[in-house]
Amino acid sequence: MNxxxxxxxxxxxxxxxxALLLLSTELYVYDLGKALDEGxxxxxxxFILAVEAGSKHVVIGSLTNVSQGGTSxxxxxxxxxxxxxxxxxxxxxxxxxxxxxMEVTPYSSGVWIFWGTGGLGVLxxxxxxxxxxxxxxxxxxxxxxxxxxTTILIQGTYKQMQGSSKQVNVTCNLLNxxxxxxxxxxxxxxxxxxxxxxxxxxxxxxxxxxxxxxxFISFVADISSSTIEVSVHASDQxxxxxxxxxxxxxx
Amino acid sequence: xxNKKGQIRMLEAFLAVLTIFSxxxxxxxxxxxxxxxxxxxxxxxxxxxxxxxxxxxxxxxLIDERNWTAIGENLEILLPVGVSYNVTIYxxxxxxxxxxxxxxxxxxxxVVSVEYPCASQSSGCPFYLVRxxxxxxx
Numbered sequence: 001m002n003x004x005x006x007x008x009x010x011x012x013x014x015x016x017x018x019a020l021l022l023l024s025t026e027l028y029v030y031d032l033g034k035a036l037d038e039g040x041x042x043x044x045x046x047f048i049l050a051v052e053a054g055s056k057h058v059v060i061g062s063l064t065n066v067s068q069g070g071t072s073x074x075x076x077x078x079x080x081x082x083x084x085x086x087x088x089x090x091x092x093x094x095x096x097x098x099x100x101x102m103e104v105t106p107y108s109s110g111v112w113i114f115w116g117t118g119g120l121g122v123l124x125x126x127x128x129x130x131x132x133x134x135x136x137x138x139x140x141x142x143x144x145x146x147x148x149x150t151t152i153l154i155q156g157t158y159k160q161m162q163g164s165s166k167q168v169n170v171t172c173n174l175l176n177x178x179x180x181x182x183x184x185x186x187x188x189x190x191x192x193x194x195x196x197x198x199x200x201x202x203x204x205x206x207x208x209x210x211x212x213x214x215x216f217i218s219f220v221a222d223i224s225s226s227t228i229e230v231s232v233h234a235s236d237q238x239x240x241x242x243x244x245x246x247x248x249x250x251x
Numbered sequence: 252x253x254n255k256k257g258q259i260r261m262l263e264a265f266l267a268v269l270t271i272f273s274x275x276x277x278x279x280x281x282x283x284x285x286x287x288x289x290x291x292x293x294x295x296x297x298x299x300x301x302x303x304x305x306x307x308x309x310x311x312x313l314i315d316e317r318n319w320t321a322i323g324e325n326l327e328i329l330l331p332v333g334v335s336y337n338v339t340i341y342x343x344x345x346x347x348x349x350x351x352x353x354x355x356x357x358x359x360x361x362v363v364s365v366e367y368p369c370a371s372q373s374s375g376c377p378f379y380l381v382r383x384x385x386x387x388x389x
Contacts, residue, residue, distance in 0.1 A: 014269040019274035027275070046298035053305050054370040054378075060308070061376035068374055078376045085343055085378045089368045135314075238372060 008124075014218060033187055044092065044135045051097060053087050054234035055129055058082045059146045063111070063125045066240035072111040075125055078090070080242035094134040112149070120242030124149035140219050150240040151175040154232045164222045168248055172215040172232050180213030181197075184235040188217050191229040226250070282343035285328065293334065293363045297383045301367040311371030314340055314379050319353045326383075335359060335388040343378040359386025 062075040070225045081223060102108030112124040124147070127186040156170035174183050186207070189196040199205040199219035208216040217232075233243040255296040304310045304325050313322050322338060330336060336355035341347055 011263055011267055012270075019270045022271075022274045023277060026346055040316045046295070046302060049302050050298070050369070052366050053302065055369055057305075057308050057372045058321070058376055059371040060368065061374060064372065065374035065376065070374065074376075081343075082370060082377075082378065086368050089366060089380060091366060113342045239374070 004114050007209060022132050026059060037178075044090075044133045044138065044140060045091060047095070048131060048133060048140065048142060051095070051127075051131060054082060054086065055079070055097075055099075055127075055144075056146050056148070059125050059127060059148050060154075060240070063123060063148055063150070064239045064241075065237075066111055066113070066125075066237075067123050069176075072109040072113070075127070076112045082086035089130050090133065091121075092135050096132040096134075098130045100128045102128070115243050115246070117152070117245040119154045119244055121152040121242040122149060123240055144188075149175075149179070150236050150238070150242050151178070151179070152234050152242045152244045154230070154244050154246045156228070156246055157251045158228045158248045160251055161220065164211055164224050165220060166223050166228060167218065167220045168228055168230065170217045170230050170232065170246075170248070172217065172234065172237060174213045174215070174234055176238070176244075177235055181236050182211075182213060183224070184213065184239060186232065186234040188216055188219075189231040190221060190223065191231075192221065192223050192225070193220075195229065254358070275362050283355050288359060290363045293361075293385045293387065294365045295383045296331055296334060297363070297365040298337070299366065300326055301365070301369075301381060301383060303329050305367070305369055308372040309353070311369050311373070311377075311379065314348070314369065314372050314381075315371050315377065319351065323353045323355070326353075330385070333388055335386050337384040339378040339382045339384075341382065343380075345380070348379070354384075357384055358388040362386045 015077055058078050059075065062078045075111070079232045080111055081100045083099065086097050098133055103109070105208060106112045106114060107126055110125050110127050112126070112171065114120065114122040126145070126147045127145065127147045131144070133140045151174070153173040153175070156168060158166045158168045161167055170188060172186065174181050187198065189198055197222060203217040203219040203221050210216070228248040229245060230248055231243060231245045235241045301310065309325070310322070326336060326338065335355050335358045337357045339347060340348065340349045341367065362384055363386070364382060364384045367383065369379045369381055371377050371379070
């Protein structure tokens, strides 16, 4: 009798437990779904990625321009254009892109050009960016820096052959941001008297590409001087041109 | 006596049904949208495809070369299966530069559009706006 009297309460408690389980499961699913939904709503994150990638491309393009004879102001002008372009293209709010060019030595107007005689040639650009994206109820401030550098390292030696004939061996290393990079093209010049000459097939000119940014160049030439100066001009696959000069000692 | 017990049982049963029913109603009301075939997932897929294509400067290079076929082929690979798309490319003066339609024919009831600002790595540094329209085909 007592058991029977309690059965209704047990039923209600059971029902409450089931209802709580249902609600808590739904709450969990709702929370997961909300996170997913928030991820989708963050359209500005994709836009930020696009702006960041574009900034890098602008720096590379400007550096290509500078390496081909453009002024170092090109970088600032192009970034100014880019800031204005992205500022007017954000659909869901406001986007403000500001930049500062590195002015610390060796950079000037964000550009570092060093085409040295000791076997090192560098062309680099450095800019700091601040990006503010104001979306519906969201304010994102992001700082990032873009540092793009193409470096060439050359070193060579020569061996005296018969007469004034000399065999010259030059090793070149091309680097992008300090990492080995492949060359789009690479040209070697050597100095004879006051002229810079390009070795050809008549000079037994050979170039070996090791596929890791290292190139070995060998040629034979009649050079009257006892010091041999070589100059290597190279473009990386981003079309950034660098050059370096070196004096080859006799071995 | 029996009648009263019966009424209480009925009342308990009614309460139980009411509790379960209200829990179900609350659950349904607060259910998040779980349909992935919506506008947001489409636009995210589109932006992700363009970001992937632009990560190494390929997108800007292909636009510089006016290689619309290659852009289409790349997007075919990067976009999910079953998504139809249409690409329109504008220069920084907002003049359309693709002279023919790039895409696989936009099919579907819901069409979303994403805009991607793109800079080329070439020495002239041209900027482009890529407008990608997407729809779930079928």
